[in-house]
C-alpha cells in the first residue's frame with residue numbers, strides 16, 4: 001500500500017522567558033526547574049527549592065541579565081530557532097515534509113508544535129532536540145514530554161527521536177567554519193571549549209555498569225559511555241579541534257553555568273580562566289558547542305561575564321565564536337539528520 005501523508009519534523013530547543021519582566025522570568029524558571037529531569041530531587045524538596053528559594057531570588061537577577069540579551073526580535077534563542085526552521089523548510093521537499101518548531105519550556109509549546117503536525121495528519125514524526133550532546137535534563141526531557149503528550153492520542157504515528165548528533169560531520173564542519181572565520185582575524189594563545197555543565201550526580205545515574213567515574217574515562221567516547229554527556233563534550237572538542245588543526249596543548253574543555261552547591265562536572269570554566277591568567281595567557285578564543293543558538297549562556301555569560309573576569313585577571317583578548325544559529329552548514333546538517341531518519 002502506498003504511504004499517505006507527510007513526515008512531520010519537530011525541532012525543539014530549551015525555551016526562554018516570554019519577556020524580560022521579572023514575572024515572566026520567574027514563570028520560566030519555575031517551569032524549567034520544576035522538571036524532575038533538570039532538578040532531579042523528589043517532588044516536595046524540589047518544589048520547596050524552586051518556589052521558595054531559586055525562583056524568588058534568581059528571577060530579578062536573571063531578568064536583568066535577559067535585558068542585556070534581548071533584541072527587537074526578542075530572545076535570540078527563540079528567533080534563531082525560528083530562522084533555522086524557515087531555512088530548513090526552504091531546503092526540504094515540501095511535498096514530503098512539514099516542519100514545526102517548539103520550546104521545551106514556555107512558548108511555543110511542544111503541545112502546539114505536535115498539534116500542528118497531527119492536524120496535518122502526518123504519517124510519521126521526527127523529533128530533533130536541538131542539543132548536540134545527550135543529557136537527561138535536555139534531550140531526555142524533550143523525549144519524555146513528547147511521549148507524555150502522545151500518550152493521550154488515539155492514533156500514535158511512528159515517532160523517531162534523534163538522541164544526539166555529536167558526531168555528525170556537518171555539525172563539526174559548521175563549528176570549523178565559524179572558528180576559521182575568527183582565526184583569520186586574529187591569533188590566539190589558547191582555544192577554550194566551554195560547555196553547559198551538569199550535576200555530577202546526573203552523569204553517575206546514567207552511567208552504564210558504573211563505567212563513568214567522571215575522570216579520564218570521559219577522554220574516550222565509545223559504546224561503554226555512549227550516553228555520557230561529559231564524554232560527548234570532550235569528543236566534540238577533539239573533533240572540532242582536529243578539523244581546525246589546533247595544537248592539542250592549546251585546547252581545553254570546561255563546563256559553565258553551575259547552579260546550586262552540589263558538585264557539577266569539572267573543570268569549571270571559572271577555574272580554567274584563573275589558571276590561564278596565572279600562566280600569563282593573553283588571547284583566548286572560546287567555543288560553546290553545547291549550544292546551537294546564541295542565548296543567555298553564550299552571549300552574556302561567556303561573551304560578557306567571563307570576558308570581564310579574564311580581563312580583570314590580566315587577559316587581553318577574549319573572543320567568543322558565534323553560535324551555529326541559522327548558518328548554511330548547520331541548516332544542511334539538520335536537513336541531513338531529518339532525511340537520514342526518514
Ligand SMILES: C=CC1=C(C)c2cc3[nH]c(cc4nc(cc5[nH]c(cc1n2)c(C)c5CCC(=O)O)C(CCC(=O)O)=C4C)c(C)c3C=C
Pocket residue numbers: 014015016017029037038039058062075077131135137138196197198199257259290291294295296297
Ligand atoms: C546544553 C544544553 C543545556 C543543558 C545540559 C542544561 C542543563 C541545565 N541548566 C540548568 C539551569 C539553567 N539553565 C539556564 C539557561 C539555559 N540553559 C541552556 C541549555 C542547557 N541547560 C540554555 C540554552 C539556556 C539559555 C536560555 C535562554 O533563554 O537564553 C537557566 C536560566 C538562566 C539563568 O537564570 O541563569 C538556568 C537556571 C540546570 C539546573 C541544568 C541541569 C541540571
Ligand SMILES: [Fe+2]
Pocket residue numbers: 196257
Ligand atoms: Fe541550562
Ligand SMILES: [Fe+2]
Pocket residue numbers: 211212213214215217218225228230231
Ligand atoms: Fe564518563
